[in-house]
Amino acid sequence: MNKDMVLLRAVEMAAIASYKYIGKKDKNALDGAAVEAMKVMLGKNIGIKLRVVNGEGELDNAPMFYYGQILGDVDNPHAPTLDMSVDPVEGTNPAAYNFAGSIATIAVSREGTMKQFPEMYMEKLFISPSLAGMVDFQEPLPKIVKGLQKKLQKKTLKAIILDKPRHEKIVKELDNLGVIVRLIKDGDVLGAIDVVNGEADFVYGVGGAPEAVLMASLAIASGAEMSARLVPYQEVWLDESETKERQDLEEKWLAKQTNLQWTTLMMAPDLVNDPRTRFFAAGITAGGTLKPIDYLNGKFYINTFMASHGIVRNLTTTYDVSQINNLKPEVKYLFDKYHR
Ligand SMILES: O=P(O)(O)OC[C@H]1O[C@](O)(COP(=O)(O)O)[C@@H](O)[C@@H]1O
Ligand SMILES: [Mn+2]
Structure with missing residues (x-):
């Protein structure tokens, strides 16, 4: 078959x-x-x-x-x-x-x-195929949004964001910039599918790293674009009982990686090079x-x-x-x- x-x-x-x-x-x-x-x-x-x-x-x-x-x-x-x-x-x-x-x-x-990742967090920005080539992923999101608004004139941008406390601040900022935000409880890979299908312009937020690899494949396969950066567990869960242990495991794993740091900005082909x-x-x-x-x-x-x-x-x-x-x-x- x-x-x-x-x-x-x-x-x-x-x-x-x-x-x-x-x-x-x-x-x-x-x-x-x-x-x-x-x-x-x-x-x-x-x-x-x-x-x-x-x-x-x-x-x-x-x-x-x-x-x-x-x-x-x-x-x-x-x-x-x-x-x-x-x-x-x-x-x-x-x-x-x-x-x-x-x-x-x-x-x-x-x-x-x-690329293989353990169960950890990543900050991800996945933008629709129609915006490909228009974004400088080095910039912070509000600046990216302002740039797009300038280029696209009257278009109202739509975002999909995981509804988690860690995103409250950015959701407010996007609101203030006039972006229409759809909050989803879970499932940022499905959010990325919706972006490819034209329901929104981008997905942004901190979610799973293994999910980022799936989203990177989708980005490459559909003509969308995506960036991702590792996020330490303690940034998401400041003071939980397992925070220290998770953080140690993450540091150990990262030390074994070549050319990868917390600050490294990865694009879709860095996650799926095909x-x-x-x-x-x-x-x-x-x-x-x-x-x-x-x-x-x-x-x-x-x-x-x-x-x-x-x-x-x-x-x-x-x-x-x-x-x-x-x-x-x-x-x-x-x-x-x-x-x-
Ligand atoms: O639930 P958390 O820890 O905020 O993590 C967010 C991640 O969890 C999910 O919402 C669902 O993940 P699961 O497949 O593990 O249930 C992902 O889509 C997302 O990337
Ligand atoms: Mn999952």
């Missing part, structure tokens, strides 16, 4: 498996279902090997994707290897508590081109331009998104459970196990 189809179906089946757990307040069961669905769909005979660069954490007994894990045609020496960043449920809270924000997502790129990177997502509770997954009379309705070398696809996909059950044993297994 075409590898795009393999990856599309992996995010779609992750969305289908997690559907059973939407709103059930059980994050582990939800995540476990999406992980298993992806693992089954990315099993043997897919024509490629996938090396997990940014997954869900380190190797243990949990059903996670971990750094260095190889999936796919592991025994086939002729199958090419791709790097992969994967978040089976990006936005676990939104899915577990049933509010907007969660998607299943995968990004792939040529082997050795994707112009042919491909990005895939399927809506779970979704929101914005991606509609949530739905089930009615034996059919799943899924909204899937894909971007590669400047081509952006928003697909509505229907899975007729009874038909597919007859075709594919691995899909039947997943439907039987996770059908709500």
Whole structure:
């Protein structure tokens, strides 16, 4: 099968498996279902090997994707290897508590081109393809906004920002500059999809570093632009019980990196160095331009998104459970196990 189809179906089946757990307040069961669905769909005979660069954490007994894990045609020496960043449920809270924000997502790129990050924070600015080339990412955001307003004359800029206390100040500043801000509780990768789909001009804020790699793939694949900078844990969580330990771990990790400091400004190609990177997502509770997954009379309705070398696809996909059950044993297994 075409590898795009393999990856599309992996995010779609992750969305289908997690559907059973939407709103059930059980994050582990939800995540476990999406992980298993992806693992089954990315099993043997897919024509490629996938090396997990940014997954869900380190190797243990949990059903996670971990750094260095190889999936796919592991025994086939002729199958090419791709790097992969994967978040089976990006936005676990939104899915577990049933509010907007969660998607299943995968990004792939040529082997050795994707940067790995531990679970830490990054300040990210993701701007729409229509603003590409117009922004000096070295400047602070208010200055960038003023510059854009000058260039774009009457256009009212729209921003998507994670609704977190750490962003209160910048949200006020953007308000004062006349920017329309849409606050989202979680899910800045979905925010970036909305930007690519023209719902907003940029996403800004401090969020996850693994998510930044997914967003970088999306930026490159769609013609958008993105910058990112590491943010120390203590800047977000000044005085929590784990702050000191997290900070030590981060400093140790950073000391081992070459050409990377807290102040280093990374652009999308520094995170994913492949112009042919491909990005895939399927809506779970979704929101914005991606509609949530739905089930009615034996059919799943899924909204899937894909971007590669400047081509952006928003697909509505229907899975007729009874038909597919007859075709594919691995899909039947997943439907039987996770059908709500
Ligand atoms: O919730 P925090 O710690 O503020 O981190 C923000 C990050 O969490 C998310 O909202 C959801 O992440 P999860 O996939 O870990 O649930 C991301 O979209 C975002 O980058
Ligand atoms: Mn995530």
